[in-house]
Amino acid sequence: MDWKPLSKMLLASASPRRRELLHQLLPSLQLEVRPADIDESQVGKEAGEELVLRLAIAKAHRVASELPATLAQYPLLAADTEVVLDGRPLGKPEDAEGAVNLLQRLSGRAHEVKTALALVQGATWLTAVVTTQVVFRHLDDEEIRAYVATGESGDKAGGYAIQGRGAALVERIEGSYTNVVGLPLEKLSQLLRELGYKVF
Numbered sequence: 223m224d225w226k227p228l229s230k231m232l233l234a235s236a237s238p239r240r241r242e243l244l245h246q247l248l249p250s251l252q253l254e255v256r257p258a259d260i261d262e263s264q265v266g267k268e269a270g271e272e273l274v275l276r277l278a279i280a281k282a283h284r285v286a287s288e289l290p291a292t293l294a295q296y297p298l299l300a301a302d303t304e305v306v307l308d309g310r311p312l313g314k315p316e317d318a319e320g321a322v323n324l325l326q327r328l329s330g331r332a333h334e335v336k337t338a339l340a341l342v343q344g345a346t347w348l349t350a351v352v353t354t355q356v357v358f359r360h361l362d363d364e365e366i367r368a369y370v371a372t373g374e375s376g377d378k379a380g381g382y383a384i385q386g387r388g389a390a391l392v393e394r395i396e397g398s399y400t401n402v403v404g405l406p407l408e409k410l411s412q413l414l415r416e417l418g419y420k421v422f
């Protein structure tokens with residue numbers, strides 16, 4: 223295989239976590255960040271997997287359709303992460319009470335975190351959904367309220383951040399850790415190789 227050098231990529235995301243994870247994998251990569259402004263609301267009774275895939279593709283599509291010709295040659299990446307409980311996506315909390323409610327539902331149980339990736343290079347579209355199982359320990363209301371008061375829940379699917387103080391809510395995970403934070407680096411490097419880009 224003739225490997226191509228990967229010098230620059232487009233990231234269709236406003237998430238600082240995704241930027242940091244991409245930098246972890248590819249520290250010398252030049253990154254053009256172009257957040258995708260799309261409607262992220264659920265349509266009917268969409269399952270978690272369908273939802274994340276639809277939204278990652280919609281984000282990639284929005285940014286790809288607005289790209290100047292000078293940037294069209296670079297690979298473009300979009301992602302979407304959801305916390306799924308009993309098959310249903312929970313979304314992000316609207317306010318502190320919403321975050322308390324979400325964390326009460328997650329307490330003492332297992333849930334899934336699903337991230338969809340859409341990686342686009344010209345006419346080639348590669349997509350994937352990665353699932354990690356996360357088990358929360360039993361949390362009492364006082365702990366939940368103290369955690370929400372840290373402000374960490376805000377813009378996070380399921381109302382917690384495993385990369386932050388939310389790590390203390392978790393008993394164990396099965397699967398990719400970076401997937402929970404919003405960008406599964408194992409799958410991303412596999413998709414990049416499929417496009418002919420080597421990570422090393």
Ligand SMILES: Cc1cn([C@H]2C[C@H](O)[C@@H](COP(=O)(O)OP(=O)(O)OP(=O)(O)O)O2)c(=O)[nH]c1=O
Nearest residue numbers: 235236237302303378379382383384402403404
């Ligand atoms: C469960 C969990 C989610 N999250 C974050 C990852 C995602 O950024 C966010 C889910 O929202 P997303 O809609 O996937 O992403 P975003 O709105 O932050 O950014 P963009 O749409 O522009 O790409 O939740 C954590 O940071 N830590 C966690 O432990």
